[in-house]
Amino acid sequence: MSNIDFDVAHLLAGSLVLVSFLQLYQDRLYALLNIYALHALVLATSVAWQAFVQDAPHLYVTALIALIFKAIVIPVALHRIIVRLGIHREIETVVGVGPAMLAGIGLVALSMVVMLRVTQEADPLAREDLAFALSVVLLGLLMMITRRNAVSQVVGFMSLENGLVLAATGAKGMPLVVEISIAFSILIAFIVIGIFLFRIRERFDTVDVQVLDRFRGDRR
């Protein structure tokens, strides 16, 4: 593998982690969705580069799905949903920026330590890729637990899925079935979420998950 191949792949995967950090401190939904679109765009570029480097044309399909579906269709649709729900201006109280970022840094360090140590045998590209992918997954999880709004939790979940795609494409020659399944699951997930958000609106007039918690069965 030539040096430039590795460097570019490294750069793109690293950028994905960086964009995950950007997501962490967005307190407005509108901005958050824009950053998510950027996240998907970086992912699409990274997957396309992997397709080129590995000479695996089927990965271009995955890249295209990431570009069209995740970077364009979903953000646009979610923009429309939050406008219709009237929550696009809402400011969400995030767990302070400082602690969230510190926790994020801790998670990235953790995934580096874990993945780089166990993959010493693997080829360097896959190794770094896996470490970055785990960081993105963990940052997505962190985002899901620091947010109270259903829309931003969904964004957290989708960026987590982006991390999985990064991992799957980094694993050389992984059968296509998994990539398709990921794209497909996001599609289904999105439909489900769409239905839910509208239903939630109908029933509660809010998408703040903490309000939903009042209806817990045991507290009846």
Add this chain to the structure above:
Amino acid sequence: MTIAGVTFNPIAGVLLVPAIAAALLALLPAYRVTARLNVLATALTLICAVSLLFGRPQPNAYLLLDDLNGTFIVLTTFVGFTTSIFSASYISHELDIGRLTPPFVRFYHAMYQVLMFAMNLALVANNIGLMWVAIELATLTTVLMVGIYRTHEALEAAWKYFILGSVGIALALFGTILVYMAARPVIGEGLDAMVWSVLVARASAFDPALLDVAFVFLLLGYGTKVGLAPLHAWLPDAHAEGPTPISAVLSGLLLNVALYALLRFKMLMAANAAALAPGPLMVTLGLLSLVFAAFMLYRRRDIKRLFAYSSIEHMGIITFAFGMGGPLANFAGLLHMTMHSLTKSAIFFAVGHVAQVKGTQRIADMGGLTETHPVLGWGLILGVVAIAGLPPLGIFMSEFLVVSSTFARAPLLALILVFGILVGLAALFLRLNSIAFGEPRGPAGKAEASYVPMFAHLAIVLAAGVYMPPTLVAWFQNVAGLLG
């Protein structure tokens, strides 16, 4: 297998029958017809599943059949069949009182078959990617069914289940990718490196460190779906707020399917001598779930939540038994899993009808059930006696085996185990007392219930507790040997 000149593939049967039935049920509007069609489809699937035990096709890159998943499939399709009978009478009552409308019932029946399809696919899958897809599909269908009543509680439960289930399933996918990464240098790129039967044959050469990390992710991921504490948060809500047939299928089957996925990866780990032993991790999570759920049983106000926590407790015992490993503990784990599936679904059949006649799920609002509805009341008592692990029912025998095999190897763990079981038993009887006896409370209307599925399950559990046929014992011993 060839019947009347036509080549018949039973694996295709267990997959195609539910798939076709799902399409038909989505199209047909008439309720009476679809409820019967649902029963018919599950009965056909059961027949195909039983025929799998006799003639078995060669494994290929996607599908595999051995004694282990044969056991799971027969159990799954059997409980799926009896639940569909219960479901027919349950749903007709829900339609009468207007809690569900005909379009929702149509959707419900189609989803029921999709769920059966997904569970069967997860069980016969030989490809770890395919298995993941199937479990994801099963999760999504149950999310949709949990939210079907569209009440505050149902939507919240479905949302919580969806988010936690997705996170779990995402972690499981990461673990699956790591297994592929570990296999690739040995097996080479492509499809073969995700085929379970190939993986297990060559696992001894895999990088152990990578396998260790993979197993931790798989344990957390699929463990969420098994409902192991502390990853169980979705389970009580999902059980309490969805339709009761779905609670029965969730507890009786879906938890088992997730556990089955975990067992497959445990076998993979066991094939590599240098990798981490999965046993202690499973033992810890199992005991934690057992003790935690046993204490949680005391403060339940909702009857379906009560039995949901009891499911966490029993999944803990089963995971513990498989974590201990060895022929005897595995045998006990398998037996306990079978008995728990049958008993817990029977309890949910009873609870479904009880909640319908009383018009509530609150334990405080129901009382004196044995006076107002003797058959339901005594059925529920029998079920609780069984699930609490009293002799002479089947769960007593399996719990006894788990405890005695543990005493021989790790007495300290056995003490914790017995403690958890006793705490849970006391809690269940405390609640049962107020439900079944005392002053009758709530409406005393006549129950339009189908008792056959409930008593059929309880009869099997009783029979297994009194006398296990030697062929069945030999079969379970054989499967326990496979698990290592």
